[in-house]
Amino acid sequence: MTGGHAWSSAVVAAPLVAGIALLAAFAAVEVRSRDPLLPSAFLADRRRGTALLAIAFSAAGTAGAFLFVTLYLQQVRGWSPLRTSMAFAPYALSLVAAGRLARWLVVRFGARAAAGTGLAMAASGLLLLSRLGPHTVYATGLLPGIVLLPAGAALAFAGAAVLAAAGVPAQQAGLAGGVMNTAMELGPTLGLALLTAVAAARTSHVTVTGGRPQAAATSGYAWAMGTAGLGLALLAVLTAIPVLPRLLGKRVITRLTWRWPRRNSPA
Numbered sequence: 001m002t003g004g005h006a007w008s009s010a011v012v013a014a015p016l017v018a019g020i021a022l023l024a025a026f027a028a029v030e031v032r033s034r035d036p037l038l039p040s041a042f043l044a045d046r047r048r049g050t051a052l053l054a055i056a057f058s059a060a061g062t063a064g065a066f067l068f069v070t071l072y073l074q075q076v077r078g079w080s081p082l083r084t085s086m087a088f089a090p091y092a093l094s095l096v097a098a099g100r101l102a103r104w105l106v107v108r109f110g111a112r113a114a115a116g117t118g119l120a121m122a123a124s125g126l127l128l129l130s131r132l133g134p135h136t137v138y139a140t141g142l143l144p145g146i147v148l149l150p151a152g153a154a155l156a157f158a159g160a161a162v163l164a165a166a167g168v169p170a171q172q173a174g175l176a177g178g179v180m181n182t183a184m185e186l187g188p189t190l191g192l193a194l195l196t197a198v199a200a201a202r203t204s205h206v207t208v209t210g211g212r213p214q215a216a217a218t219s220g221y222a223w224a225m226g227t228a229g230l231g232l233a234l235l236a237v238l239t240a241i242p243v244l245p246r247l248l249g250k251r252v253i254t255r256l257t258w259r260w261p262r263r264n265s266p267a
Contacts, residue, residue: 044176047112050239051163054115055183057235058153059162061126061228065149066091066150068199068221069129069142076214078132090143095150098207103157113157116240119232121152126229132222134214135218199224225246 025190031040066088073079073087106114125148133216136142168176203220207213 020264030224036177038175042172042179045167047166048164050112050178050235051160053235054119054156054160055164055180055240056187056191056231058119058122059158059184060185060195061232062149062153063188064191064195065126065129065225067147068195068224069146072132072218072221076218087142088136088146091146091150094147095154098151098154099158102155105155106158106162111159111162112239113159115156115163116236118152118155118157118159118237119236122149122156123152123229123232123236125149125152126225126232128166128223130226132218132225134218186233195228196225198227245262 043052069087070084073084074081079087102114102118105117109117125145127141128145128148131141131142164180165173165176199220201220202223203216206216206219209218
């Protein structure tokens, strides 16, 4: 919708305002209800909130990359649907292989470490894809990102699912599953809306400045995937921070923590 209308136009602003109003009304009803559908305390847990964000961001990143790479191969490079499908075969193989290893990695290193590592891998895959150009070679320019992104997403999903369900009472097990599914569906919905807006804005800018249509479209796809990659990278850092003392060694972190104030304390 924002591709043909400005964000300030009524066609775009009215649905956004209506959606925000409905969410506010839902929150108000839930807070006052004696038996809320989604208790606020359920989402107040920082660990669960991080896990739901990891699920939503990973789903948004993978959906966006799948869309933009498909559009790039078919519209910019002129590949056939069959050839484009074959280009994503490594994507499927990487996803299946990482899914099989995810359980062992979660057990060995912990759910939060697995989720953070998966987010970092997915971010790296998206940032590799953001280097897209009109004549990028598939084997060296696309394949590394196509393999790395699904592997990271699979690991992030596995770790985040464990975090989201950890400590949930038996009577709220269904709620936890429903919230995770909602995050998985909501991520691509909102993510694609934002990423396509980024792609459209970048494409429009390059076109206005004299860029060719193929170069403009490619630049838009690249910027969108780069934006998604930066978002996942930031979330990866926030997810991994609580496990850094365990991974790097509590003694090292403690020394750094104590030395820093001493060096910067007033004389």
